[in-house]
Amino acid sequence: xxxxxxxxxxxxxxxxxxxxxxxxxxxxxxxxxxxxxxxxxxxxxxxxxxxxxxxxxxxxxxxxxxxxxxxxxxxxxxxxxxxxxxxxxxxxxxxxxxxxxxxxxxxxxxxxxxxxxxxxxxxxxxxxxxxxxxxxxxxxxxxxxxxxxxxxxxxxxxxxxxxxxxxxxxxxxxxxxx
Amino acid sequence: xxxxxxxxxxxxxxxxxxxxxxxxxxxxxxxxxxxxxxxxxxxxxxxxxxxxxxxxxxxxxxxxxxxxxxxxxxxxxxxxxxxxxxxxxxxxxxxxxxxxxxxxxxxxxxxxxxxxxxxxxxxxxxxxxxxxxxxxxxxxxxxxxxx
Ligand code: SF4
Numbered sequence: 001x002x003x004x005x006x007x008x009x010x011x012x013x014x015x016x017x018x019x020x021x022x023x024x025x026x027x028x029x030x031x032x033x034x035x036x037x038x039x040x041x042x043x044x045x046x047x048x049x050x051x052x053x054x055x056x057x058x059x060x061x062x063x064x065x066x067x068x069x070x071x072x073x074x075x076x077x078x079x080x081x082x083x084x085x086x087x088x089x090x091x092x093x094x095x096x097x098x099x100x101x102x103x104x105x106x107x108x109x110x111x112x113x114x115x116x117x118x119x120x121x122x123x124x125x126x127x128x129x130x131x132x133x134x135x136x137x138x139x140x141x142x143x144x145x146x147x148x149x150x151x152x153x154x155x156x157x158x159x160x161x162x163x164x165x166x167x168x169x170x171x172x173x174x175x176x177x178x
Numbered sequence: 179x180x181x182x183x184x185x186x187x188x189x190x191x192x193x194x195x196x197x198x199x200x201x202x203x204x205x206x207x208x209x210x211x212x213x214x215x216x217x218x219x220x221x222x223x224x225x226x227x228x229x230x231x232x233x234x235x236x237x238x239x240x241x242x243x244x245x246x247x248x249x250x251x252x253x254x255x256x257x258x259x260x261x262x263x264x265x266x267x268x269x270x271x272x273x274x275x276x277x278x279x280x281x282x283x284x285x286x287x288x289x290x291x292x293x294x295x296x297x298x299x300x301x302x303x304x305x306x307x308x309x310x311x312x313x314x315x316x317x318x319x320x321x322x323x324x325x
Contacts (some may be wrong), residue, residue: 073265091297091320126304126311127296 029166034104036080038068043103045077045096047086047156050113050146057152067156076102081145081159083152087110087122088129100136108168110155111138114145121145137169187213200251204260207252211263214239219247221263226271226281228307229254233283237263237270257308259284280305 014022042064046054052071056072058064065071072078076099088096100107111132114120129135139162142157162168181194192210193200201207204307225236233291238249254260262285264271274285275294282303285291293300297320 090320126315
């Protein structure tokens with residue numbers, strides 16, 4: 001059958017089966033996003049000063065665990081999201097990409113600090129990636145040099161919202177072409 | 179440190195000023211470093227300065243028992259190469275790799291002369307005075323990406 005033939009020329013009501021399937025799909029997607037949003041296990045990729053703030057974020061005062069953001073296994077295989085915190089040099093870019101590719105499919109990236117947004121202090125350096133969105137899809141940016149630990153909390157909140165609205169870039173269906 | 183020993187041994191091949199030994203000829207480097215290694219334990223720094231058309235290499239040595247340091251200064255033209263001292267002081271290996279990485283100085287007889295800080299396929303040697311950081315170099319990632 002050609003594509004042109006598929007265009008219906010009569011209006012038809014969806015059958016009961018169709019309604020059931022659509023709604024079930026919506027429901028399942030809701031449940032999945034709810035689950036994903038509330039158990040974001042981060043992979044901590046700290047390469048320099050921003051990493052210190054990330055540690056504070058994981059500690060008791062700014063309690064990350066209450067958002068389901070558990071700092072448990074530092075292994076890319078168990079991680080749902082990655083905090084790229086710290087300057088990424090050109091040599092490190094390849095290692096970062098390797099780690100990113102090892103993470104299982106619904107994966108989210110948070111770019112922490114000025115360095116990862118635009119290069120920061122090192123914007124005209126010969127050896128720093130000016131913005132990691134040039135090498136991987138980024139969902140949330142945290143500005144600051146370094147950002148406050150509370151901003152991490154905010155970023156995770158934003159990420160959860162994005163996941164619930166199904167608007168992440170590397171999101172449910174995996175990264176685009178990496 | 180009794181610098182008279184150097185004066186006796188090498189005569190006018192080295193110029194001595196406080197604790198800085200300036201070598202007249204880079205061929206004497208290994209001999210002088212071997213002599214230094216009798217009294218000093220550590221090579222703790224190799225500083226390279228590019229003053230076109232010359233490189234100035236400063237080897238700084240220290241020892242554990244007191245605060246003494248000694249510095250050996252050699253000048254080479256920026257097209258020449260120089261002998262590696264890594265079989266006298268083992269720690270020179272990484273220092274020389276860094277000098278190679280940043281300035282493109284080739285060390286003869288070095289066991290493993292690769293880049294140490296920059297990626298292996300990085301174009302050029304960034305600390306040379308004639309190196310210009312262009313837009314292309316700034317944006318180079320070395321990764322073939324499309325997404
Ligand atoms: S953004 Fe600032 S604090 Fe963060 S890694 Fe870069 S220089 Fe360090």
